[in-house]
Amino acid sequence: MPLRWRQTIGRAGAAALCALWLAVPALAASDHSLGDGSDADNERLLPDVYPTDPVLANGDWLREPYDPFFDVDWSVALRGTYSKATAGERFDIRLVPSVGLEHIGTRSAINFDGSAEIVRPSEGGNVDIGALRLGLQTGYDLDSVTRLTGSGNLSLSKPVAGTPGLASNIAIGPQTTSGGADVGITRQFGKFNIGVTGAAQRNVYGPTTLIDASVTDNSEQNYWALDAGLRVGFQATPIFEVFGQASLGRDISDLPSSALLVRTDATDTSLEAGVTGRWNDILEATASAGVSLRRFDAASLGEVVTQLYDAQLSFTPDPTWRMTAGFTTTVAPPGPNAGGTTRVDYAANAEIGYTVNSWLALRALADWNTARFEGSANVETGYGLGAGADYKVNAHTALTADYGYDHSQSTANGTQEAHRVTVGITLSR
Numbered sequence: 001m002p003l004r005w006r007q008t009i010g011r012a013g014a015a016a017l018c019a020l021w022l023a024v025p026a027l028a029a030s031d032h033s034l035g036d037g038s039d040a041d042n043e044r045l046l047p048d049v050y051p052t053d054p055v056l057a058n059g060d061w062l063r064e065p066y067d068p069f070f071d072v073d074w075s076v077a078l079r080g081t082y083s084k085a086t087a088g089e090r091f092d093i094r095l096v097p098s099v100g101l102e103h104i105g106t107r108s109a110i111n112f113d114g115s116a117e118i119v120r121p122s123e124g125g126n127v128d129i130g131a132l133r134l135g136l137q138t139g140y141d142l143d144s145v146t147r148l149t150g151s152g153n154l155s156l157s158k159p160v161a162g163t164p165g166l167a168s169n170i171a172i173g174p175q176t177t178s179g180g181a182d183v184g185i186t187r188q189f190g191k192f193n194i195g196v197t198g199a200a201q202r203n204v205y206g207p208t209t210l211i212d213a214s215v216t217d218n219s220e221q222n223y224w225a226l227d228a229g230l231r232v233g234f235q236a237t238p239i240f241e242v243f244g245q246a247s248l249g250r251d252i253s254d255l256p257s258s259a260l261l262v263r264t265d266a267t268d269t270s271l272e273a274g275v276t277g278r279w280n281d282i283l284e285a286t287a288s289a290g291v292s293l294r295r296f297d298a299a300s301l302g303e304v305v306t307q308l309y310d311a312q313l314s315f316t317p318d319p320t321w322r323m324t325a326g327f328t329t330t331v332a333p334p335g336p337n338a339g340g341t342t343r344v345d346y347a348a349n350a351e352i353g354y355t356v357n358s359w360l361a362l363r364a365l366a367d368w369n370t371a372r373f374e375g376s377a378n379v380e381t382g383y384g385l386g387a388g389a390d391y392k393v394n395a396h397t398a399l400t401a402d403y404g405y406d407h408s409q410s411t412a413n414g415t416q417e418a419h420r421v422t423v424g425i426t427l428s429r
Contacts, residue, residue, distance in 0.1 A: 079424030
């Protein structure tokens with residue numbers, strides 16, 4: 001055999017020996033007697049053998065992040081307000097925390113919101129809660145045409161001395177506490193929809209402190225308000241709905257009036273008819289008119305008949321513009337420091353908001369009201385104007401600036417006006 005062939009065979013044998021040596025561990029780890037890897041009896045396919053802990057045996061890492069029952073939103077604002085009014089000048093610092101919880105389910109919806117105003121006057125007075133508002137709204141769809149609703153509310157407010165509409169001899173305004181709940185059910189019958197509601201509200205008025213340090217007790221103004229309502233609507237066209245609504249209410253006072261020497265308990269009834277128009281999400285308008293009758297239990301107080309006018313307008317031509325306007329009629333007890341048996345109030349308001357870009361938003365608003373007091377010669381009128389801007393520093397921080405002007409005139413307090421400038425910073429979730 002030639003030398004060249006012997007060298008080639010030697011090299012091939014050495015290579016084969018090395019390959020066999022490297023394959024020994026793999027051959028030792030497998031048992032070909034259990035199969036060639038293609039049958040179900042292969043060791044690699046038997047449970048609890050290989051792999052020892054398959055990736056999909058524990059899928060915790062594949063789960064979505066924990067989804068809480070409520071979506072939480074909160075903000076904290078720090079604001080400084082300078083006011084120059086008929087009663088004088090003042091500077092107040094306000095801390096305004098707010099929180100919102102929302103749950104949207106397949107059939108149910110729950111929404112809770114709360115806010116407060118903690119006020120500290122610049123002259124070093126005590127820190128006080130100027131306002132507190134809590135609200136709860138719920139809804140549940142029994143089926144595709146029937147919905148249950150319920151809500152609750154609690155509010156606390158105290159007017160600041162020198163505010164237009166508040167008597168100039170008041171040093172500390174009365175604290176008003178109001179809370180209540182209402183329930184309702186709405187069902188659709190073809191083009192008709194019928195809604196029934198019931199509500200209970202409690203109103204409590206604190207004492208009024210005058211500048212001469214005397215205190216006026218307002219507990220005789222405290223009362224319960226019980227109301228029931230019925231609304232029937234008919235969808236005449238895809239755009240227009242005509243409706244009629246009726247209500248029956250009962251006001252029950254805690255104590256007899258010291259001025260009238262009788263209790264001012266009364267029964268309220270009202271009847272209204274109106275029309276609503278909806279043009280997609282761009283324009284919605286509602287207008288209604290009716291009559292209200294307030295009849296007192298005490299024959300000496302007689303009854304109060306009031307014409308009711310209500311209107312609401314919402315216009316959003318594009319995502320940058322938002323315009324709203326409204327007109328309302330309110331018939332209610334007069335409240336503290338007012339006199340008479342019934343306050344009949346007509347009020348109008350309008351607001352325009354414009355989003356310049358992602359970091360700047362502008363707004364302007366105006367309001368007007370006039371009120372008469374049955375059983376009293378007192379009459380009130382007033383109007384207000386305002387403008388403001390929000391500047392977003394980042395996704396969680398915004399700077400705010402507002403200017404407001406209020407003017408009021410009443411038989412009891414004469415003419416009052418106030419200019420207010422407010423600047424602040426808001427931190428939000």
